[in-house]
Amino acid sequence: MKRSHLFFFGSIALFAIVFAVGVMVQPKNSPLNGSLIQPTSSADDFQLTDQNGNAYRLSAQQGKLVLLFFGYTHCPDVCPMTLAQFRNIKASLKEQAKNVEFVFVTVDPAQDSLSRMKEYVDAFDPQFIGLTGTQLELEQVWKDYGVYQEKKADGASNNSVDHSARIYLIDRQGKLLLTYPSGFETDQIVQDIRSLLVSSRS
Amino acid sequence: MRPILLPILRRLLILSVISIVAVLLVSELSYRLLREDSSRAPKTISLIIPKGTAEKIAQGQSEPSIPEDMVFVVGDTLFVENKDVVDHQLGPLWIPAGKTASLLMGKVSNYAYSCSFRPSQYLGIIIREPVTWSSRLGAVAVSAPPTIVFLLVYSLVARPIKPVGISVPSSQRVGRA
Numbered sequence: 531m532k533r534s535h536l537f538f539f540g541s542i543a544l545f546a547i548v549f550a551v552g553v554m555v556q557p558k559n560s561p562l563n564g565s566l567i568q569p570t571s572s573a574d575d576f577q578l579t580d581q582n583g584n585a586y587r588l589s590a591q592q593g594k595l596v597l598l599f600f601g602y603t604h605c606p607d608v609c610p611m612t613l614a615q616f617r618n619i620k621a622s623l624k625e626q627a628k629n630v631e632f633v634f635v636t637v638d639p640a641q642d643s644l645s646r647m648k649e650y651v652d653a654f655d656p657q658f659i660g661l662t663g664t665q666l667e668l669e670q671v672w673k674d675y676g677v678y679q680e681k682k683a684d685g686a687s688n689n690s691v692d693h694s695a696r697i698y699l700i701d702r703q704g705k706l707l708l709t710y711p712s713g714f715e716t717d718q719i720v721q722d723i724r725s726l727l728v729s730s731r732s
Numbered sequence: 733m734r735p736i737l738l739p740i741l742r743r744l745l746i747l748s749v750i751s752i753v754a755v756l757l758v759s760e761l762s763y764r765l766l767r768e769d770s771s772r773a774p775k776t777i778s779l780i781i782p783k784g785t786a787e788k789i790a791q792g793q794s795e796p797s798i799p800e801d802m803v804f805v806v807g808d809t810l811f812v813e814n815k816d817v818v819d820h821q822l823g824p825l826w827i828p829a830g831k832t833a834s835l836l837m838g839k840v841s842n843y844a845y846s847c848s849f850r851p852s853q854y855l856g857i858i859i860r861e862p863v864t865w866s867s868r869l870g871a872v873a874v875s876a877p878p879t880i881v882f883l884l885v886y887s888l889v890a891r892p893i894k895p896v897g898i899s900v901p902s903s904q905r906v907g908r909a
Contacts (some may be wrong), residue, residue, distance in 0.1 A: 711824035
């Protein structure tokens with residue numbers, strides 16, 4: 531081999547090595563992005579009333595993924611943001627969204643009547659499920675899902691409720707699998723849902 | 733290959749080696765000067781919530797020893813095992829009684845979360861970019877090529893390469909009488 535060729539190929543090889551190192555050090559993705567709960571077990575079942583006045587039982591939704599969020603319709607910040615996020619997730623999933631249920635459970639049954647719930651949920655997406663019930667029924671659900679909720683007694687507004695803001699993902703077998711803290715990236719939730727829909731199909 | 737290319741390629745090769753060494757030295761020096769807690773590879777950080785924690789907290793007894801702010805690097809996994817009989821929340825994780833929860837710290841950020849371990853109910857989570865061997869090599873890989881190009885252009889301007897083996901016959905030379 532000529533010396534000129536040696537230099538030529540040597541330079542190319544050196545550049546290739548330098549770039550290859552740069553490509554190889556890219557971080558690798560984990561299979562699931564949300565907070566994984568193990569060992570998995572069936573999500574605590576409940577029966578509440580949806581915004582149309584129909585009974586809604588969680589265990590009857592097996593075969594679909596359920597995204598569950600607890601909030602209230604007068605919430606000024608995290609609840610509308612989360613329902614808007616639900617809407618974005620649904621839009622991203624496109625055809626796959628038919629296998630996912632988006633469920634909003636009230637933490638303020640005193641003010642979230644059926645009509646109020648319907649008006650609120652329908653404003654985001656009429657296919658979303660808005661659930662309410664009696665104080666007793668809801669207290670059990672809140673307890674089962676570790677939901678903190680406390681009415682504010684500051685006198686400024688009687689609508690305000692402090693509450694935990696977490697999304698729960700229940701898989702197609704009815705198992706509570708993942709949770710997402712408030713503000714979690716929409717794309718990462720969509721990625722998890724797609725991954726679970728594909729893996730549970732096989 | 734044309735005669736002009738040989739000295740250019742030779743210079744390119746020499747400057748490549750010089751550039752990589754120089755970039756490596758600068759990168760290593762700045763790493764030594766600026767390194768912090770995040771100068772480590774991602775790992776799994778495990779915590780156990782002992783049985784009876786909620787009861788102790790309710791009685792005002794000492795909480796488990798968790799710092800006010802937890803520092804992670806991107807790629808770390810926070811793994812928490814809840815041996816207590818009630819659910820707990822630790823920052824972004826909700827851990828039902830008797831279960832474990834884990835979360836991959838996926839991006840650089842600062843969070844303030846509630847924590848059921850603390851009277852203040854507050855926990856800071858700081859996630860930093862990890863500085864590892866691979867990221868340090870990655871920095872060299874990113875900065876070496878422009879350095880090589882810069883040095884090559886500079887050297888060609890400062891010390892132009894004269895074509896080798898092309899001689900001009902004396903009869904064609906133009907000169908002043």
